[in-house]
Amino acid sequence: MIAGVLLDLSGVVYVGDKLLPGAKEALRRLHDAAIPVRFVTNTTRSTRQAIIERLSRMGQSVDPDALFTAPVAAHAYIESHGLSPHLLIHPCLESEFADLPDNEPDAVLVGDAGEGFNYQNLNTAFRHLMNGARLLSMGDNRYFQETEGLSLDIGPFVAALEYATGTKATVLGKPAAEFFCAALAGLGCRADEAVMVGDDAVADVDGALTAGLQGVLVKTGKYRPGDEDMIQSAGAQVVDDIGAAVDWILANRG
């Protein structure tokens, strides 16, 4: 019985600069049904404020309190562990970490640096890791949908640093169970009363199912036929789009 909803943004609500067909109406139906929603994203090329402004320009208003991001989770983790991170992140995101110490780095925090994933920056991060710094990653997504095609996301570059150093990253965004739990905290429902809706079979759907939530895969955004075969956990729903996901949620509401 569904009492709360986590929604991925890119590929579910919008692609590029445009809301997906039916997204605005689907969100309105959840609102009208008084089902609490949190937007959860591993997007690390924009600050929370920029994401909200972008949605607003597309015609979708979102309450800042309803947006939970991997950078928010990463900042909380770094503070609570007293770490001094070297940042391999997108320039747009630097303001969210400007208050943290960065002398003598004992961690490397990786975001989707985009064009910042060049040889020199990756090599600098690699050398910090070989000197004993911990590898922290704001997600492990393989790729995302851009208007002109699929593009490499954070995961491949984290995999590169893992391979080079023989270590495993601590993932602080989806699909980490801790991320889903933290996102649920504001919803006032248990994990098994919540559903995660996303276009990433592994990071969104399998991650949510592993964390004890229900999971709905939409066939928009980066979805490719057969992606559902990558979901290891049982119980995933597969639907066409966010409209169909909301149909399922309203039919299974608590």
Next chain:
Amino acid sequence: MIAGVLLDLSGVVYVGDKLLPGAKEALRRLHDAAIPVRFVTNTTRSTRQAIIERLSRMGQSVDPDALFTAPVAAHAYIESHGLSPHLLIHPCLESEFADLPDNEPDAVLVGDAGEGFNYQNLNTAFRHLMNGARLLSMGDNRYFQETEGLSLDIGPFVAALEYATGTKATVLGKPAAEFFCAALAGLGCRADEAVMVGDDAVADVDGALTAGLQGVLVKTGKYRPGDEDMIQSAGAQVVDDIGAAVDWILANRG
């Protein structure tokens, strides 16, 4: 009983622009003992000719026929399979592949592109792979020793593309058994009569042992204490440097 020797170059014979201490004398002792040698390298930032000229400037002459490289092995593989490769390689190496077709790529050939490993180039390769091209890699080395520190080699970037696409690369340099076999072809000895000497515990030593050769790990170049623990196969020798490796070879010659 050793009757032929495969020698890695960077980290064994030289680092940066300098021969390692004792390297020149060690090579002279092998020559005087009439033990045939092939230099085998995954280096893909230089043509064979440039490698020979570089060694010459350091004061070490090498017969071109004694140098077997991953690009030579890759070129032969691509030709024999009739492939049309998209190249993600160092500009210095382009001349070695200029004769191959590149229209409608059905393969992506990755070398150590160095600064060419930028977001745009990796994304272009990724999109070819997602369109069905095969992933070919001239090695899977994790890092190499530069004068100022360790630097990322080809392997991490291949790992990134493998992770992004969910595929596995065909490795055409070390540690592929086919590479060691091809390098041995000119030596006139069986695999079990040959030894590979390298500073890479996995690509050089474990690869050679898996291919049926003997393997000697030197503690120069990229070697770090504990690297020998990464050798899965039995029988590896671990010695200080190329001079000690030649001591072992001469003591075990056929």
